[in-house]
Structure formats: structure tokens, C-alpha cells
Amino acid sequence: VSYIPEDKLLISNDAFGQNIATSYRYADEHDQGDFVRAIKEYYYNIVLPYSPQVLKTLPIVESLDIDMIAPDHGLIHRGEKSVKFIVDMYRQMAEQKPQQRAMVIYDTMWHSTEKMAYAVCSGLEEVGVPTRLMSVKSNHHSEIMTELANCGAVIAGSPTHNNTIMPLMASTLTYMKGLRPQNRVGGAFGSFGWSGESAKVLHEMLASMGMDMPADFVKCNWTPRHEALRACVELGKTVGEALKKKCRGE
Ligand SMILES: Cc1cc2nc3c(=O)[nH]c(=O)nc-3n(C[C@H](O)[C@H](O)[C@H](O)COP(=O)(O)O)c2cc1C
Known part of the structure; x- marks a missing residue:
């Protein structure tokens, strides 16, 4: 300057x-x-x-x-x-002090992962964490980064696609990682057909950014029914509670 x-x-x-x-x-x-x-x-x-x-x-x-x-x-x-x-x-x-607000970002081909995303949002809302739901198809990665300015938690969902996550989700998270966000809580989920790698890949990508990962990832075979949706609500609640603790400095 x-x-x-x-x-x-x-x-x-x-x-x-x-x-x-x-x-x-x-x-x-x-x-x-x-x-x-x-x-x-x-x-x-x-x-x-x-x-x-x-x-x-x-x-x-x-x-x-x-x-x-x-x-x-x-x-x-x-x-x-x-x-x-x-x-x-x-x-x-x-x-980058933690903020009590979360973003759920997802991609989907036939809406199974999307249904899981809605359930994760319900869990976050149940524990009083305001949430922004963003599809990576309709939000450019720079929009998602801008929203991250207001969010202490990132929960990401993708169906399994060719043994990994969907390409737009991969590019979004690669972009996010390069910008080195700090002090976040993370979570991961996704639907799959036969091999089901996506949720674990997402979990590991968020962990590699240094995010706290308080819950196991949730994967669901094909369309989510009651049990899988309940697991997604629980994922949202666990991440939400972990974020609230982080905001309180615990
Ligand atoms: C091109 C393509 C590739 C896929 N590759 C895999 C795969 O490698 N492993 C797997 O478990 N499922 C695979 N699937 C199945 C999807 O993960 C499954 O249909 C899932 O329920 C889709 O979720 P969605 O409704 O959120 O799109 C593939 C589907 C498509 C169309």
C-alpha cells in the first residue's frame, strides 16, 4: 500500500x-x-x-x-x-471466528441426495442453527464462498458418480480448499447405487481443510426412506450442536 x-x-x-x-x-x-x-x-x-x-x-x-x-x-x-x-x-x-449459521451444499442427479440435504437442514434447524441450502448446480463456486463468510459449518452432499463425487462438487470443494477457510465444522452425506464412495470422499475433503468432523458421514442406498432421512436429521443436529459449542468457545 x-x-x-x-x-x-x-x-x-x-x-x-x-x-x-x-x-x-x-x-x-x-x-x-x-x-x-x-x-x-x-x-x-x-x-x-x-x-x-x-x-x-x-x-x-x-x-x-x-x-x-x-x-x-x-x-x-x-x-x-x-x-x-x-x-x-x-x-x-x-x-474467522465461528458463526452460528450453516450451509448445506449438494449436487444430485435424481433428487435422492437432495432429499437427504433437506433432512440435514431440518436437523440443523431443530437445534437452532439457521441454514442456507445451496445446490452447486445453481450456485457458482464464488457464490458459495461468499455465503461461507456467514457460516461456521459446511455440510456437503453428493451422489456417488464413477466411484467418487460429482464433478461440480469436486470443483467447488477444490476451489474452497485453495482459499484456506479456517475454524469450520463439517459433515458429509450422499446417495449411491452399488459402491458408495461419495460420502467418505466428501468427509475426507472437508477434514483435509482442517474442519472439525463431529459426526460419521451418512450414505444411503438409492432413494432415502425413513431410516436414512432420520440419520440425515441426526447429522444436522450433531453438526449444529458442535457448531454451537465452538461458537461458545468450548
Ligand atoms: C453415470 C453414473 C455413474 C454412477 N456411478 C456410480 C458408482 O460408481 N458407484 C455407485 O455406488 N453408484 C453410482 N451411480 C448411482 C448413483 O449414485 C445413484 O443412482 C444415486 O442414488 C443417485 O443419487 P441422486 O438421486 O442424488 O442423483 C452412478 C449413476 C450414474 C448415472
Whole structure:
């Protein structure tokens, strides 16, 4: 970054940026909900792996007398309130403290894994953890990463496909792993026909990101009936309870 003391201006390069293209110049002129979402999208898809460096650098930024932060991308932050808001938001995103909210991401060919996903959501809701359900077919991996900014748990589901998980789920999780999310709780499930590798593959992928995996993965042969759906509800409840404990710092 470059700091120009005469102007109290920080030219911040990638830091504090967003991909908002608008005729407005300043962040305070833009819709705040949309602005906050764009900040999270940018951070969680680009800056997240550098969170340790962000935490090291923020105190230096805070020690400077700044009236304006001008990132290379998007809107400019002007005035004390705006500058404090973005610096505080960066600290919160970089710390990645667990948040009591979960995402259930899934792929499916014929809806069996989807039915399991609904049951996992019910389990999470039963223990009071708000949940976002996202199909990897209808949500680009960058959308899923943006949502992760609000979620302390990731539960992933895929049918078994050629002895492994579905390609879109594989690409989503590969992308997620590269961005090095920290401090999450995970869980895995999936329907299968004959060999049934997918739930275990998902479980291992999430564990390889350092996620706590408090429950066994749930696999179900073909269409889930009462027993398999009950196991999915239990998966949601176990992950939800583990997340609540993590949020309480236990
Ligand atoms: C192209 C294709 C490949 C599959 N490969 C496997 C496999 O390797 N092992 C297995 O257990 N099931 C396999 N299946 C079966 C699916 O996992 C099974 O139909 C499952 O119930 C589908 O779940 P869904 O309804 O969520 O799509 C395959 C199905 C298709 C269409």
C-alpha cells in the first residue's frame, strides 16, 4: 500500500476492494447491503488465504491518520465512519471466528441426495442453527464462498458418480480448499447405487481443510426412506450442536 500523509490518503491496492462498477465514486453513496455483500465476496474469493497477513497489517493501518482509503478495485471509503467500518469488517473476516449459521451444499442427479440435504437442514434447524441450502448446480463456486463468510459449518452432499463425487462438487470443494477457510465444522452425506464412495470422499475433503468432523458421514442406498432421512436429521443436529459449542468457545 501507499500512504500519503499530506492527504491522509491510503492507496490500498487489493485490500478493502470490491468488484462494484458504478458511476458512484464513494462507498457511502452505494446501497449498504449490496456493498457489504460485495466486500465479503471479494474477501472470501481473493483475500481469504492471506488472512494472517491481514491481521498483522491492520494495526499498522490503524496507527495511521486516514481520511480516505482508495482501493484499486471498486468504491472509495471516505470519512472516519466509513474507514472504521471497513477496517473493522476486515478484522472480523480475517479472524474467522465461528458463526452460528450453516450451509448445506449438494449436487444430485435424481433428487435422492437432495432429499437427504433437506433432512440435514431440518436437523440443523431443530437445534437452532439457521441454514442456507445451496445446490452447486445453481450456485457458482464464488457464490458459495461468499455465503461461507456467514457460516461456521459446511455440510456437503453428493451422489456417488464413477466411484467418487460429482464433478461440480469436486470443483467447488477444490476451489474452497485453495482459499484456506479456517475454524469450520463439517459433515458429509450422499446417495449411491452399488459402491458408495461419495460420502467418505466428501468427509475426507472437508477434514483435509482442517474442519472439525463431529459426526460419521451418512450414505444411503438409492432413494432415502425413513431410516436414512432420520440419520440425515441426526447429522444436522450433531453438526449444529458442535457448531454451537465452538461458537461458545468450548
Ligand atoms: C453415470 C453414473 C455413474 C454412477 N456411478 C456410480 C458408482 O460408481 N458407484 C455407485 O455406488 N453408484 C453410482 N451411480 C448411482 C448413483 O449414485 C445413484 O443412482 C444415486 O442414488 C443417485 O443419487 P441422486 O438421486 O442424488 O442423483 C452412478 C449413476 C450414474 C448415472
